[in-house]
Amino acid sequence: MSTPAEFPVTWAPRRTRAVLLPVCVVLVVLFAVIAVALPANWQFNDRIMMVLSGVLFASVGLMLARPRVSADAEGVTVVNFVRSRRLAWAEIVGVNFRQGDPWATLDLADGTSLAAVGIQPGVGRNQAIADARALRDLVARHGG
Template identity: 55%
Template sequence: MSLLLETLTTGDRITFICTGLLGLGVLALLSRPKVVAAEDGVTVTNLTTTRRLDWAQIVRVNLRSGDAWVHLDLSDGTSLPAMGIQPGIARDRAIADARALRALVEAHGTGHSAT
């Protein structure tokens, strides 16, 4: 082990450290996505952004076959990906979470939802 450390140049060591930090940064980004429902709305955290929505802003909750994650159709005509609900990780859990979010949208908002 010490022979390997002796043969590494300063540049090699910096490269190893930077590669490790880059890997940790990617893992930190991948661990961020979540969807948090509260009495007054939903907070959607994706890789680099967080958006707070009132219930009335959500028109539809979509999780179609083949989708990588849930999409929220919004009252302004746009769609917001909700990467915190991903069927690729745990399909049954994602379907249950999408249905629960749909029920909350229907109970609190004015939207219509489809899973």
């Protein structure tokens, strides 16, 4: 497998995003329609809460669609479900993606590891392996 030739490079579970983003829109629209269609004895506050429930469920879907790993000449940005972290190339000492792992992990110079949820078998196991190898090759080429 060859490494990406040009920066920036981004790895993300695109199929997951392609499914989740429309589902989030449908959730908000569905809950809004339900809020309008509720019987007359439901109060305005109940209708608002119904719409807000749809927004809350959609927010969770958007959070699940966030993960990605981006590399550029200066380093790597890992965006996971809630947090994102910027790493210089020298901070990454290894990339692991073992059989059965839910996503790749980065071994860091400070002895810790960081989940790279953007590289996951949800895109297809072979594609995830190729992505992890490409990132590993970039780390070997640009690391400290």
